[in-house]
Amino acid sequence: MQTKPKYILVFLVVTFITSLTSYAPLHAQDDKFVVVLDAGHGGGDSGNVGNGHSEKNIALKVTLEVGKALEKNPDIKVIYTRKTDVFVELYERANIANKADADLFVSIHCNAHNSQASGTETFVLGEKNTARNFDVAKRENEVIFLEDNYEENYAGFDPSSPESTIAIGIEQEVYVEQSIILARKIEDNFIGKAKRKSRGLKQASLLVIRNTYMPSVLVEVGFLTNKREGAYLNTKSGQSKMAASIKDAIIAYKKELDLNVGNHIVGSENEAITANSSETMIYEGVTFKVQIAASYKELEAKSYNFKGLSDITRQKEGNMYKYFSGKTSDYNKIKKLQSTAKSNGYSDAFIIAIKAGEKIDLDQVLKSTPKAKTASKSKTASN
Known part of the structure; x- marks a missing residue:
């Protein structure tokens, strides 16, 4: 009978040591740079199907490849809003990022137009909606009509109303500067590394990034409605090059934050008055x-x-x-x-x-x- 307390004591010691060792990696993981990758559309929401290509499938393949490459970096933790062909509500994509206290949110899509327009675009949240940017925002935001209780989840938001889109940028305002830095790096890589045509950095009122509390971008990797570009994006090689460009931009963005405190900051481009020392x-x-x-x-x-x-x-x-x-x-x-x-x-x-x-x-x-x-x-x- 005297040995029973000894067994209990040994069990408690082992349990305590196990709890310490299991806690250590979890604690270490808290210090990682968290990137949430969002493959646009999915499930019953196919996205655009220009020239018979599937946006939801191409976006997912590019996203998974970006994530696979980032996961090789021990300092980065990758979270996906979807890894399979399922439908995820727009508000839930933001919730996933917020609950993870993510450092970056990157949503990946394919573009469409009623012409043979081509080129990449990376969007950050903003009110500077040109007619073209509003069309993009309207198309991406109309996904909410596939959701149950969308009126409740989006407080009466109307994707067709310019007035609605102007009002949704408040939560992201504090992160716009850093979002622009990442967006520029992505577009620069599309040009320099993937050798693709870039349509540049744009601002639009996009629901998928309106409620994220971290720097966030929406990447359009090209137009499926363009015959040559759609065919390119539907290949393994094309998807790999676009994924590598996005991955390298995220790595460069993180390094810039780690090395110092980043010199590349976006500010006013219109400081019109010239200083006069007198x-x-x-x-x-x-x-x-x-x-x-x-x-x-x-x-x-x-x-x-x-x-x-x-x-x-x-x-x-x-x-x-x-x-x-x-x-x-x-x-x-x-x-x-x-x-x-x-x-x-x-x-x-x-x-x-x-x-x-x-x-x-x-x-x-x-x-x-x-x-x-x-x-x-x-x-x-x-x-």
Whole structure:
């Protein structure tokens, strides 16, 4: 009878050790870079069938190949919204990514048009819908009509209404900058590595990425309605080249975040006013900063972490940390600080404007009248 407590003690020790060893890999996995891959359409939703090709099947094959390649990287965890020919609701695709606390969401599709249009396109969420972009958004969003209770799930959203599509970008707004960085890398790879025609980076109001809380893109790998492009995408070779381009872009995006805090940041492309060193240009109530970096890494807001730049501040938005240099209401002064940041290697550093604690549109600020004061000049000038 005395041996029974010993057996119990041994069992408890073994159980405790087993629990520690099983917990370790799970904990380590939490530190991985999580990529959710979404193969468009599926099941009863075939997508487009240009020239007899199947979008749902081609999208799935490309997606699985991207995932297979990414899974070879021990620092990356891949999650799929579907791995077989099944129908997944648009809102559920976003839920999968959010529940996984993913770092990236990549949705893969094939394009269609009533002409022989060709080329790749990568979309990020935005309100800048051209007529063509709205057509793409309308086609992709109309999938909701295949879902049960779509009116409840999408709060009366109407894919045919431009007004509805304008209103859906709020959740993704904080991640648009990083989404654009990834989208550009994907399109650059389509051109440089896959040797395909690119139609560029686009913005459209797409339901599948509206509720994801991480950088998200929708990739159109080409037009099935184009005879040559459709045939190419229906081949193993074509699918492999497109998959490799997407995979390499994701790897490059991750490395850029890991190495430092990324220099390639998207900012205002229309900073119309040129700074004049002889003047101050004070915009009362407005604070200007230079955004120099964005990263998932939390760094000390110290000069030595940012190549000697001064007055560093840090702000967390979602899972992302943004880093700034400078803080002033003088637009000319912030332009000088932007120039300094660029000369120190932050080539895409850009200016942001803040009012009452909220980020506001820089272009709108610059359209208002500043309180300008010309610097004092010498009074000894001769007559």
